[in-house]
Amino acid sequence: MIKNTFLVVLLSIIFGLTQLSAQDESFLGLCLGGALPQGTYAAKDFSNKQAGYANTGFLFTFDAAWFPDDYLGIGATVSYGSNNPDKKQYKTDLINDITERYPDFDFPEDSVYFDYGVWRYLNMHVGPNVTFRAGKFNFDLRALAGLTLAWAPSQEFEIKFPDGETFSRKVDNKATPTLGYTIGGGIRYALKSGYVIRFITEFTNFKPTMEIREDLIEDLENGSIPTTSEVDVPIKNIHIGIGIAYNFDI
Secondary structure, eight states, rough: HHHHHHHHHHHHHHHHHHHHBBBEEEEEEEEEEEEEGGEEEEEEOOSSSOOOOBOEEEEEEEEEEOOOSSSEEEEEEEEEEEEEHHHHHHHHHHHHHHHOOTTTTTOOOGGGGEEOOEEEEEEEEEEEEEEEETTTEEEEEEEEEEEEEEEOOOOOEEEEETTTEEEEOOOOOOOEEEEEEEEEEEEEEGGGGGGEEEEEEEEEOOOOEEEEEEEEEEEEEEEEEEEEEEEEOOOOEEEEEEEEEEEOOO
């Protein structure tokens, strides 16, 4: 029974593929949508130094594909994504961590200054793009890799003590280059004059390094000792978008 079912499904797939017309259209397209954080990037756990506290964010992509072959081509994307972190939870966890590390610190809530930015990244990826055409539809699959520029949220945290000394923690909002990849697929529905409506669902992954600087006060009379640490943050997002594209003949 299982073998017969498998055979029917296999024959149905083969028959469906024989009905697909050859692809002779490349495309340029724009998409807008959401960036859904995954794994550690979305975690809200300060004991995990790689936790990103990221919430669902914004996505913009400019995509292109060139098909010298009926089905196999070369794809490229320039995609911009951003994710706002959970700033309230992060601030609470950060203060709790500092209090645990330095139990002698005694400060009122209004002595704390906190400013936290946004996760941002720019992907510039290229790679193979496969497409199948069925009537007005094109079903695209692609696996791309290349350069990613990532910006960790700028962070300014400062505690002002009554005697004038301070404790500070800082993260700069500077571009960090790293390697990344994007894999996924999309659907194009043809309209008139070469224009199409396009839907995408993709997964992007990269790991930039974030530098954290703290001024650790060990002795208020002798000043502070600055320390610097680096953390690799694995940024993983699912991209879901909708947009418009233009199909053109090779």
